[in-house]
Amino acid sequence: YLYTMPNSATTPTRLVIKGDFDPDGDGAGSALSVPVYYPVNINYNSTDGSAADGGTVIKQVYPNKNYIIDVTIQSKGSEHPTDAIDPQTATATITVKDFTPATQSNVFN
Numbered sequence: 182y183l184y185t186m187p188n189s190a191t192t193p194t195r196l197v198i199k200g201d202f203d204p205d206g207d208g209a210g211s212a213l214s215v216p217v218y219y220p221v222n223i224n225y226n227s228t229d230g231s232a233a234d235g236g237t238v239i240k241q242v243y244p245n246k247n248y249i250i251d252v253t254i255q256s257k258g259s260e261h262p263t264d265a266i267d268p269q270t271a272t273a274t275i276t277v278k279d280f281t282p283a284t285q286s287n288v289f290n
């Protein structure tokens with residue numbers, strides 16, 4: 182889960198995924214393993230440049246919305262969390278749904 186405040190700034194809100202890339206496959210912690218980052222813009226459809234929810238301003242985050250993000254990593258990410266990645270590096274499918282309130286009851290004896 183990712184919790185964020187609504188954002189109407191000109192800079193996009195991003196989910197940054199961090200991982201270790203190891204080109205020889207020995208696993209994290211090997212001599213060749215390096216940290217990599219995959220910054221994913223929230224509320225942005227990279228295939229056509231539109232807002233993921235179809236009606237708001239791209240890359241802005243709105244209140245009372247659930248942004249469901251499914252990321253498929255396909256190759257090595259960037260060296261810094263603020264560096265952009267090639268669209269072929271990671272594919273993000275973003276679905277936006279209205280917030281659904283949940284009720285909760287606590288019973289104390």
